[in-house]
Amino acid sequence: MPSLGGTGLSSAEAAHRLLLTGANVVPRPRPISPVRLLAVQFTHFFAMLLWGAAALALVAGMPELAVAAVVVVAINGVFAFVQEYRADRAGHALLELVPARATVVRDGRRRSVPAEDVVVGDLLVLEAGDGVSADGRVVVTAGLAVDESLLTGESTAAHRDVGDVVRTGTFVMEGEAEVEVEATGLGTQFADVVRLARRARRPPSPLAVRLRRVVHVVAGVALAAGGTFFAVSWALGMPLSDGFLFAVGVTVALVPEGLLPTVTLSLARGAQRMAQRDALVRHLESVETMGSTTVVCTDKTGTLTRNEMSVVEVWTPQGSASVVGHGYAPTARVTVSDDAAASAVREVALAAARCSTGRAVRSAERWTTHGDPMEVALHVLSLRTGVALEREEVDRPLRRRLPFDARRRRMSVVAGDRVYVKGATDSVLPLTDDDGAAADAVARLTERGLRVLAVASRAVRPGDEDGAVSAVETDLHLLGLVGLDDPVRDDAPAAVAACRAAGVMLVMVTGDHRGTAAHVAREVGLSRDGAPLVEGADLPADDRRLAELVDHDGAVFARVTPEDKVRIARALRARGHVVAMTGDGVNDGPALREADVGIAMGRSGSDVAREAADLILLDDNFATIVDAVELGRSTFSNIRKFLTYHLTDNVAELTPFLVWAVSAGQVPLALTVLQVLALDIGADLLPALALGAEPPDRTVMRRGPLTGELVDRRLLGRVFGVLGPAEAVVEMAAFLAVLGAAGWALGVEPSAPVLATASGAAFTAVVLGQLANAFACRSERSWVGALPVLGNRLLLVAVAVDVVLLGLFLSPLLAGVLGGSPPSEVGWAVAVLAPVAVLVADTAEKAWARRGRGRTEVPGGLSPARAPASPRRVRHAGRPAPRPQR
Numbered sequence: 001m002p003s004l005g006g007t008g009l010s011s012a013e014a015a016h017r018l019l020l021t022g023a024n025v026v027p028r029p030r031p032i033s034p035v036r037l038l039a040v041q042f043t044h045f046f047a048m049l050l051w052g053a054a055a056l057a058l059v060a061g062m063p064e065l066a067v068a069a070v071v072v073v074a075i076n077g078v079f080a081f082v083q084e085y086r087a088d089r090a091g092h093a094l095l096e097l098v099p100a101r102a103t104v105v106r107d108g109r110r111r112s113v114p115a116e117d118v119v120v121g122d123l124l125v126l127e128a129g130d131g132v133s134a135d136g137r138v139v140v141t142a143g144l145a146v147d148e149s150l151l152t153g154e155s156t157a158a159h160r161d162v163g164d165v166v167r168t169g170t171f172v173m174e175g176e177a178e179v180e181v182e183a184t185g186l187g188t189q190f191a192d193v194v195r196l197a198r199r200a201r202r203p204p205s206p207l208a209v210r211l212r213r214v215v216h217v218v219a220g221v222a223l224a225a226g227g228t229f230f231a232v233s234w235a236l237g238m239p240l241s242d243g244f245l246f247a248v249g250v251t252v253a254l255v256p257e258g259l260l261p262t263v264t265l266s267l268a269r270g271a272q273r274m275a276q277r278d279a280l281v282r283h284l285e286s287v288e289t290m291g292s293t294t295v296v297c298t299d300k301t302g303t304l305t306r307n308e309m310s311v312v313e314v315w316t317p318q319g320s321a322s323v324v325g326h327g328y329a330p331t332a333r334v335t336v337s338d339d340a341a342a343s344a345v346r347e348v349a350l351a352a353a354r355c356s357t358g359r360a361v362r363s364a365e366r367w368t369t370h371g372d373p374m375e376v377a378l379h380v381l382s383l384r385t386g387v388a389l390e391r392e393e394v395d396r397p398l399r400r401r402l403p404f405d406a407r408r409r410r411m412s413v414v415a416g417d418r419v420y421v422k423g424a425t426d427s428v429l430p431l432t433d434d435d436g437a438a439a440d441a442v443a444r445l446t447e448r449g450l451r452v453l454a455v456a457s458r459a460v461r462p463g464d465e466d467g468a469v470s471a472v473e474t475d476l477h478l479l480g481l482v483g484l485d486d487p488v489r490d491d492a493p494a495a496v497a498a499c500r501a502a503g504v505m506l507v508m509v510t511g512d513h514r515g516t517a518a519h520v521a522r523e524v525g526l527s528r529d530g531a532p533l534v535e536g537a538d539l540p541a542d543d544r545r546l547a548e549l550v551d552h553d554g555a556v557f558a559r560v561t562p563e564d565k566v567r568i569a570r571a572l573r574a575r576g577h578v579v580a581m582t583g584d585g586v587n588d589g590p591a592l593r594e595a596d597v598g599i600a601m602g603r604s605g606s607d608v609a610r611e612a613a614d615l616i617l618l619d620d621n622f623a624t625i626v627d628a629v630e631l632g633r634s635t636f637s638n639i640r641k642f643l644t645y646h647l648t649d650n651v652a653e654l655t656p657f658l659v660w661a662v663s664a665g666q667v668p669l670a671l672t673v674l675q676v677l678a679l680d681i682g683a684d685l686l687p688a689l690a691l692g693a694e695p696p697d698r699t700v701m702r703r704g705p706l707t708g709e710l711v712d713r714r715l716l717g718r719v720f721g722v723l724g725p726a727e728a729v730v731e732m733a734a735f736l737a738v739l740g741a742a743g744w745a746l747g748v749e750p751s752a753p754v755l756a757t758a759s760g761a762a763f764t765a766v767v768l769g770q771l772a773n774a775f776a777c778r779s780e781r782s783w784v785g786a787l788p789v790l791g792n793r794l795l796l797v798a799v800a801v802d803v804v805l806l807g808l809f810l811s812p813l814l815a816g817v818l819g820g821s822p823p824s825e826v827g828w829a830v831a832v833l834a835p836v837a838v839l840v841a842d843t844a845e846k847a848w849a850r851r852g853r854g855r856t857e858v859p860g861g862l863s864p865a866r867a868p869a870s871p872r873r874v875r876h877a878g879r880p881a882p883r884p885q886r
Ligand SMILES: Nc1ncnc2c1ncn2[C@@H]1O[C@H](COP(=O)(O)OP(=O)(O)OP(=O)(O)O)[C@@H](O)[C@H]1O
Pocket: 299, 300, 301, 302, 375, 404, 406, 409, 410, 411, 422, 423, 424, 425, 451, 452, 453, 509, 510, 511, 512, 513, 585
């Protein structure tokens, strides 16, 4: 397509300049330096506590404890480091996938080039929705307005005239322009902003806040346990230094230092899996939010339909024509109702093509397209109807273009002595001499699911070239209507059904005609009997009434403006929904930010929408949203799985200390501090990681949305009421059985070898119990026998490693250091009951939970309601939860 203004640089000159000045890139915020990251892991509060403990232990003459403490710091530190580092890397790698391109004029023609190839002197072509990729000065403009909020924080669109400066990192909200580039890459003002931003810290995400709360509660319990231990030992007259060291040991063992990085890693893994399915996550925590989504507000074109448009019917007051063609090739069968209609149809085709910004171009046997598919379809129509477009373009040169915007819903050009207008029927028809005849045609065409545009024209008048838009788009003569077909995507009906089965509500929000919208909604199965079909203009002004209206599965909102979209998202959130909303338009940014998850289109969407989004669909496909919901849910449930596993272990570790304290030292300690550490950093580590990697659970999409807290009553109940006690009871039983067999009585100090054998038995019971627990935690609802044995190979490896570790811990090599020797026969006999106890308790609890669910129909198996995450989100307990389908 020829340029509006100058001829730009030659390709050779641009290549030369690129070599001289380097690529137009602003360095992204650098990943955290590995050295710093590692240093942080060794100096945080808990690590410092351990360093202190190690020093004290050395002074107190307990070198084993000192070594153990250092080993704990080292293993934990390295473990946390590896995970955080990998998660950070993964996040950066994902960002790199977002393509950045720019349109420049080279050799007198417009070309799309990678944004990093833009050089000083280039003529940069900007259209509504584009991100600006270099600093420059406006040379030609048609109503250019840019959003500079990223640079200035002001989110109003600022108009730019010829000679004004446009900056990198801003977005075009309206109009078009050609800009001569003055600075690229590090020379731009944006580079300074990035430098500043690097120094600023990001606020923690809601998920991080919730997790930190969990960690703090557990750490609080750990500190309290340590304190109690210290107090009791002091009361019993133990040496203070010993009491202190044990207290520190207990505390440190119970603190879940590795939890946060493991969660981050889980999210990063979820994000990577999403990327494999063409959904790019821009903020890690959106992985989890996707899983909690209760309503998806989807647009139509490109998401539910293929965005492969073709004009199939042209209506004029004189008669109509049907067009049957294939792809974008100009050959097609055009059937005209009568001869009089033929020239009227050509007139419509010509006017529509003059107004179009797209082109189909023949290159090497193939027709390739440039621009928006709808615009291309109009150009193709002119080819198919044999209109002499090129001659017309010479005879009537383009003098002005009034670009499309989603509020006017039309666009116009002033060409030679004519004004041509095309746009949504309800936006254009009132401006024309239409006598009402078009209304029937509109109804007929939209009922078939076609997108209908009205095309109008008039003779040019003085002032049209620079007058107000409203003065140009008036007193028009209606030429006719074009009906565009955009087939529904093949996989859309199945994806819609999957969403429904998953208990996620669906709402269509489109700028298109209600007839077209309703047809497509029916075709993909989104419509529901009795669900509202409302136009944006008819939305109630009252927020409460709006909230009641929008909270309907299958609702269709047509002819909505970007402002309507914001109101719809807000209303749904006010009803307690977690809202995912798609948007691709220039003005969709606010709606995407208002939604809990803003979803932008990677292919057809505007840069502005992508910048505002949390999730980018690389394939623009609705089915990908459903995939993202599924992955979000399985990531969330994996996090709960390893939390359950880890906390259960804590119960078993804490019990001996509680029993010791409660019995005022009459019952000896069943586990040594070093054994607790061995459990925490040795046996627990791999199974916890393996649970985080549990493959996506297919049943998650047959249940309702996960609207529970990460740690809810069910999880706490399982840990502290079922799994933990089952493990702890057998642990203490094994310990006491060995002591009892050796003739021990309450209050008597057992001999050292007897104590070592007994605590070896307790230790073995916990390790074995945890092995069974790892399998129990694989699902929150199915008992172990119902899960595929090979479903999680990593877990099998982890279990094998744990068995070897157990042998090692009990071997003469380590038994002396840890303080537990291999259990006696009695010890073994009781210890092997631990897995049995865990599995029986787990199975019983799951059966009981299933019965409870059957009674109350609570979806999800998790908590039915999500606590308000922000003051804006009001929980509505009364909202009927989607029925689970099994
Ligand atoms: N380039 C254009 N020129 C003229 N009219 C247009 C143009 N693009 C869209 N329209 C008209 O404006 C209406 C609204 O368009 P808009 O792009 O806002 O819809 P949308 O919300 O993107 O639709 P969808 O939900 O189908 O993706 C369209 O139905 C069409 O009639």
